[in-house]
Amino acid sequence: MAPLSHILEGMEIKVLHGEFFVTIEKRFSSFALFGGMVSTEFRPYQISMKHQGTKHDNQILTQMRMWLVYHPPGLKDLELQLRNIKSDSTFDLVCKVLHVCEGPSGEWIFYVWDGTDTPATELQTLLDTEAVTPTPLHPEEAPLPREVLCTLPCVGTVLRVFSNRFSKEILHLQKDIYWARFCNITCKQEFGMWKGSLLPSSRIRLLSSEDGSVIERLKTFNGRFATQVHREPMASLHTASDITDVEFKRAGYTTLMESLTHGQVTHKFKTLVRVVAAYPCQGKELHSLLTGDYCLRLTLEDPTARIHAYVHKDNAVSFFGGFLTLAALTRKMNRLLGVPEPEDDAEEGMAGGRNPPWIWCCLKSYRLDKYDPWGSRRFCAVEWHDGTSQYLVTSVNPIKIGYLVTFKLVTPNTLKVIVFNEDDSVEFRLENEGNTPRNILEKIVWNKDVEIWQMKEKMPLYRLKGPLDNAPPARDFVAALKASYDRTALPALIAEVKKASPSRGVLRENFDPVEIAQAYEKNGAACLSVLTDSKFFQGSFDYLEAIRNAGVKCPLLCKEFIIDAWQLYYARSKGADAVLLIAAILPDRDISYMLKICKILGMAALVEVHDEREIDRVIGIDGIQLIGINNRNLETFEVDISNTKNLLEGERGQLIAQKDIIRETERDGEEEEYLLLGLMSLTRWPWWRAPAAMVIGARQP
Template sequence: MESGRSPARKASDLEGEMGPRGPSTAYFYLPLADALKMINVKVNLFAAVSEIREPKRSRGTDYVLTLKIRDQSYSAPGLSVNFFAESTTKLPHVRSTGDIISLHRVVMKIHNGEFYCVCNKKFSSFALFEGKTAESFRPYQASTEYKATDHDNEFLSQLRTWLLNYLHGAVLNEYSLQLNRIKIGHVFDLICKVLHLCETSNGEWVLFVWDGTDTPPVSFTMDLDNEGKTPSPLHVEEFSLSREVLHAFPRGGTVLRIFADKYFKEIPQLQGGGHWVKLCNIICELRSDMWKGVLQPSSKIHLLSDQDDTVLHRLKMYNDRITSNPKCQPFMSFPQPSDITDTDFRHAAFATLMDSLTYPEATHRCKCIVRVVAAYPWRAEDLRSPIDGHYRIRLTLEDPTTRIHAYVYREDGEKFFGGYPTNNVLASKMNMLLGITDGAGQACATRDPPWVWCCLKSYYLDKSNPWGTRRYRIFGTKLTG
């Protein structure tokens, strides 16, 4: 912030000149890079808030809040500021990262090589201003001791210009990934919305998070010959979610399950869902060929405002996606799904599996793009009943939003397989559908099934319990290969 510098002054002058009627026009703000050199000195700072942490009890009777700030001279990793007060009402209540804070008479410190500063409740003061494109020069919060200076407006304008020209891009390019770029074993940060939270029977917490993108499709390794005894699971959590919870989930994009075996103090604040967070140092792995996130002991949870730059950017990307890619067609199915299937309803509206699961009526018809995770039975000689010769197969289908079981039965099977071809032809069709590429067909082969179109209809077995007995069938769909 070169334009905000004043001629060099003695360290004792840096905390401001206080007269009987308030501060003089000589009040001096330091760029953060220069403040790092003033250990144990009271300084005045004007900077943008880059990170907001939750207030907590200090070791004494006070509450402590930590913010991170940055300016043109010191943008990464940012400078931590610790605020102390006897009640949380006296702490800063930052509306969003990217807002601007003015700090008077804070003390610079260093511990284990890390710089930070302390806002002392006895002699320090602060004021908060809107960032970015705001035009007002009035603070939306100020401590009772805060006194504005003659050149606050100049610093506000400089920082707002910088935020528009630089900080927005810098924030979005920090070390964080979206769900469509995750990798097994890779440690990363994730900015996401927590849709739901639950506790498992063994005391683990599960966070259901979403950022509007699709997790990468995985290659399947489950033994197909075990499908009869242990069907491929539909989710990684131990209990199925209620329809009420599913109704709150977006219809597009993956909802990733993130497990935490350690208690994080922020978890109670996430109850009820709808909170945007930054999850730091998380890792992803596969469970039953499904993505699962893990919060490690070193992980952190930072709550974000709905107006945070990164949150608004995620939402804009999702809105752009559903505008250019109607109804959230899976990313990995572009430009078109495989042509190994054809449907009778070419012009029917596309729906995700989550669209259908949350449909308000138990019976529903839709056209989806899915992958076939598994089949039972899957070998050609077992696809038809030995008693009546009818097809009866249970397929496990997935798209980026969820998994379901769907049945291929009787006349729908005739349509699906093109009548009753030989076992060799059936085997070839099943291998193609399941992504088995070795020709002979192996139960344990690594499989990468294609994305295919299919028509689905839901029905129920018991009229008195339609939702509890709801099932899916594939209809109007034919394997063309």
């Protein structure tokens, strides 16, 4: 039927929630219907009895016909399936509403599905931000709890649709699962994921299961689910890459969502995914995977879910097919990530976009803790390449360093990992007997790894970074130390706020961190050090925040066992001006990386060493301003007061002085001629209220 042009008289037009409503009173209104095609014919083919034309009708009709040429009807209300959606288009969507919840920011989130896959997105070529902000695994702020996740379909994309307003349909959708028509909605891509939005003019119409559109969707899905090939990602059909040749005997194709919702923790499966992000992904850092103590983090996705995966350095050589040159290694990684070759970019005119290929991977799911199987669940992915298998440590949760990597880094000794494959299970064992921490430091760091994982679940990085943009700048920790030394000609004092320690127990029962900090500042301390580890030192980040909010002006050092860059942002959010980095638990690359993050946040970093090997490592790292010498062996907690003097003698001490690196140690002996500043825990003794000069000149009882 040809488009129609209507001329109405005596009508009332109202706008409500972005939609136009026309009210016609039959007793007074009239109308005339004309053909909508461009024509010189101005006679109506239907007219009401009361209609009377005017001299302006022909001009209005011509304008309306020309407008229809450039705005054909039906495009706005186009009904699409998820497989056909496009960015920033407006359309109707017939879908099943699986879950509705209110997000942390007050917006409503609809989880909808129609049995098809959203199109694979083109991603940004720029990957430098992966170092600070890993690619997110889902559009919403917080992941779904497992009990809700297990109710979602395992084939087809579940689209998140966001709305800033409450509607009466939400009450029905929260009580049961309905099919519905989302009218006049739009979609866009964020971080390579589709995100739906309700517009002011959007409407939700609940549908019967007998509705024709619903029956059509179910028929399409049933046909897809019946065959193995059609269950695979729609975008991957006939395009799966042969970059890696994967074969897993007795394992059928499984989506990532099928694995995430599997009834048993231990299982194996074969899947088809894209590598949407990696860190590191280029340059010398990527090449160092073959020779250094590093790991590679991959972000894998299929239409149903995303996960983060890690390639450990022991498997990097086999993963990349040998010790490749830097150029060859970069080319292979670019191919996995879909980064176009320079000549391809020029020929096709691509502007910074990439489209990763689909590759086959095989994964195994296992648990770390038999008492918490789902909370400690991890994935081990076995990727076969030229007949050689390698293992990727993966996690459902987006953590920077997995358990295997953490175990390897907590001590100076190499930690060997043995992989057993018995009865279709994968078990990781440590060489030390009993699979327990071998010393106090290892015990602290293992506990810290679990603690950080739990804290990151409650406070993701993106929620920390927002408030920091408007936070006041950090106080200059280094300048405060130098100013104190210049003013007094005595070692500057970093006074420590510490309630307890593993070796001495509780230092002060009646512990008021704010009162102690204010007394330190009043009596001349240059800076303050605040213990934040709760389990072993009875410290707290709340102490740090309380001292800062109490108006203490001394720069604050967050004394924590830092093993993850997330901790730097968290410390800064609590008021820290500097942080402690311990060389005994961090490799050089992590120290260098964290120094860069500290610089971005405006914080100083005090790098602590204990022996010759650690201090020689740290001296060679660019950006070191503060070195702390700990006379206490962190593995045994034994103290050797001659340690500082031995480490600063000879050429090493001269090199430190030439680099203008500030040295720090605990005040305990006659070694202060080698120091620029001193660090003491004064909480236990009566002179925590004494002037700093008196404290520095005295000896501990």
